[in-house]
Structure formats: C-alpha cells, structure tokens
Amino acid sequence: MGMPDAEGQGPPDGLPDLPPEWGRVIVPDDASALAHEARQVRRELRRLRRRTVWRGRLGLTPRPDGRPPLGLPVLIVLVSVLITLAGLATVTWPRSARSGDGPTVVPYPTAAPAAVGPLPALDLVDATQSPVPLRSLLPAMIILVDACACADQVTQAAAAAPPGVTVVTVTGGRTVGTSPTPGVRPLADPAGGLRDYVRLAAHPSAAPAILVDREGTLVRLVPELGPVEDYRADLARIAA
Template sequence: MGMPDAEGHGPPDGLPDLPPEWGRVVVPDDASALADEARQLRRELRRVRRRAGWRRRLGLTPRPDGRPPLGLPMLALVVSIMVTLTGLAAVTWPRSIRSGASPTVVPYPTAIPGPVGPLPALDLVDAENSPVPLRSLLPAMIVLVDACACAEQVTEAAAAAPPAVTVVTVTEGREVETSEIPGVRPLADPAGGLRAYLHLAAQPGVATALLVDRDGTLVRVVPELGPAEAYRDDLARLAT
C-alpha cells in the first residue's frame, strides 16, 4: 500500500500506489458524483478518435518505417493545383461590360474611323502658293489625290455634290495639280497636316475622301473613293 500524504491520508484501500504529483485522491461513496468528469472524458476521447480518423484518411499519420506521411506532399500538390486553376479562371473568365460603357473594339488595320471630331484649323495653298484656310471652304468634300488622281471618281463626286458643298482635291507638298474638272478646287497641303491628323498613309491608286460639315466636324471618312451612291446621302446632309 502507498505511503500517507502530508495530511496523513494514504491511498484508498485496494488501490496501488499513485504518483505523488496527483495529490490527494478522494473516492466518493456515490459514483454519480463523477458524472460531469465522465462526460468530459468521453467528449475528449471522441475528439481524439475523430482527429485520428481524419489523419488516417488523409494519410497524415506517420508510417511504420519512420518516413514522413504520404498525405503531406499530396496535400501540398492539391493546394498548388487549386491555386493555379483559380489564377487561370480569373484571367480567362469573361468580364461583363459595365453599365453605360461600350465594349473595346480593335479596329481592322486598314479601317478608318467614321466621325473623328473637329477638323484642325489648317491652311492649304492654291496654285499661286497663297494660303487658303480650310475652314473657309466648309461644308466640303476633301479628296486626297496625292496617291491617285482618280479623275473619274472625282468627276462623279463633283457631279453628286450639292451646290453648297465645296469639292476640293488636295495633294501633299506645295505643288498644286491643276484640275479641269468643273466644280473642283485643287489645293495643296505643304505640311501634310490632313494625313497626319488622320494617321493615314497614302496608298498607290487610292483616293480618300473626307466629308466635313459647316461646323468643321469630320462626319465621315471614305477610305477609297468609289461610286457616288456610296456617299450621296452623306453629301446631301452636309448641305443642310
């Protein structure tokens, strides 16, 4: 039997020696007095069993040979795959257009925008090298003919233009190409301001037309001047 404690109490009859750090052990006469401690002990045992079960399922328990559990590298691999898939989904997921906003449209390389805003206040020159303010010609149909005289198309445009609309042919440089087409005023653009404003390079065999209203707004760009039926209605609107 065990030795008595400091207060002279020894271990209960029939019990082996108990560790001294346990202190005084009192066994109640009624076992129901230990019901709360029993419930707490059962909860703790269940918690330990559940934790051990999940560790076994995930392969996190140490292996008999002492090597690290297989579940750890598998878990790291799964986490890395999920992070990668989440990043890819965030990049490739289609985004909805905000209310009131227009979608971003990448223009075709040879396409030219329609209304591009007010035309700059440029000065052209005539055959005598005298300055001619561009805005003094409005409303106007301005045909860039430095890459193509396109006399047939210019003649058709002049015939389709209302009397209030000035038809102007423009070449780059200071040399004005004379024109015998009735109703057409030939001018030159020494600084190349019109093409620079439009970011438009000359293409051999192609004449480009600009339709400008009386307020100086470039309402339409005709990339390649063709039959008048393609722009006749726009010409009529310029005169109003």
C-alpha cells in the first residue's frame, strides 16, 4: 500500500502508489468538477492526432528501420522550387512606370530603314483625276508631301536629279497640289498606298522620298529630305 500523505491519509485501497512529485491528489465526489481539465486533455489529444495524421500523409513519420522519413527530401525539394519560382516571378514581373518618370520619346528616324520590297503597281491621279500608273514614271524620285510641302527640299531634289529621272510629289486624298518647281510632277494618292508602302508615319516637318530604278527596285528610302549630298549618289544609280 502507499505511503500516507501529509495529513496521514494514504491512497485508497487497491490503487498503486502515486509519484511523490504529484503532491496531494484529491478526487472530487462530483466528476463535473473536472470538466475544464477534461476539455484541455481532449483538445491536446485532438491536436496530437491531427499532427500525426498530417505527418503520415506527408511521409514525415519515422520509418520502422529508423531511417529518415521518405517525405522529408521531397518537402525540401518542393520548398526550393517554390523559392526559385518566387524569385523568377519577382524579376520578370512587369513594373508600372513611376509617376515621376516622363514618357519614352522615340526620335524621328534620320537614317534610311531597311528596304521594304519592290515598288507596288499603284495608280495615282493627276489634277484632272485621271489615273497615272506609278510604274510608268520610273526611274523616279517620289516625294511624299502629304504632311509637309517642304518646298525648298523639293526644289533642291529636282535640281539634283539627273536627266531621265522623274521627280514626283504625292499628296494624300484626291487634291493634287501645284508645284512651283519646274520639272516636278504633282500627283495624289487617294488610297494612301505609298504611305503604307514606306511604313512611315506622317511627320509635319518631314517629307520622305523613295528612289526607285527603272526595274521598280527600291534603291533608297529617305525618311526625311535633307542635304542633297546625302542621296546624290543614289540618284545617279537609278538613272543608270
């Protein structure tokens, strides 16, 4: 039988001795007095059961032979992959422009872009609205003046054109402008085919020019007429 407690009372008959560090154990007559402790015990048991179940599902429980759980390496690899993907997403995620930054301005091109293919078989119109096949004017220097008349540049180009090269100014719509420069033939492009061909947006201070030889091959596309020396050699090429 057990040792008596501090009041000289031992454990009830038939019960083993209790550990001395437990102190005095009082068994209440009404079991409802232990309801709070019972709820704590049940809560702890449920928590342990859930943890055990999830560890088993993830393969984190020790194996009977004492080796590490099978799911542990998989979990490590999964975490590493997630961290890597998060880093890549952070680097490649598009950033919105800051409010203090100004818009990106693309300067108007000053160098000739790549060739855009042979001259298409377009029909322009003259002042009487009669169709004029563009290929019938080759070789030609065709200047688009739908956004800029650029009279000085057109006059310089006409003066530099060698014999046999037709200098043509082209406006948009059906209104044909008058050219004060002798030797320049004004035409209109109702369908806007030439502007689509050169793939250059209209600029109010620029008149692009197309230099085409007698075979319809594009020799030079000048996005903006400048000094004649920039394209004089090309004029000689299309006249050959």
